[in-house]
Amino acid sequence: MNIIDVSFAGLETEIEKSRVEEICEEVLAYHSLNKTELSIVFCDDKFIRVLNKNYRNINEPTDVLSFETIHPAADEKIHHIGDIVISLDTVIRGSKEYGVEPNEELKRCIIHGILHLIGYNHTNDSVDQEMISLQEKIVNKLRRVRLL
16 A cells, blocks of 8 residues: 655645546556655645755756655655655646647656656656656556546
8 A cells, every 4th residue: 555645735726636646556556666655746836946946956947856755764664755846837838848738748747756756867858768768658558547
């Protein structure tokens, strides 16, 4: 059993928590992760800009930030892997820029954030990168899931 905590930082949205949880469960199952906990906060550009400035010294909004748990307790029954913050404003702008539906771009950001939490990294956004290739594989597998 996994614990997925989904919240909305001052946003009114039609996103269903159960569908976000479904996407998270798919990524965790792909990696045979069980008894895992993570949180996802959906926010606006103003909210994520502050975090991006404080943690990455970049004073602009971004689509997704991942905060991996540094030293998880070894004796815990549930392993907290970290927190993900996603700006819906940037996701919508990104979907227009990349020519994809906002629904697809949002799924991509959720998957991307989780992959970072479980240890994947990338140097660019090329599908030649293992993380990006895996991300796109999972996005394609979850085509039927509607978030927006």
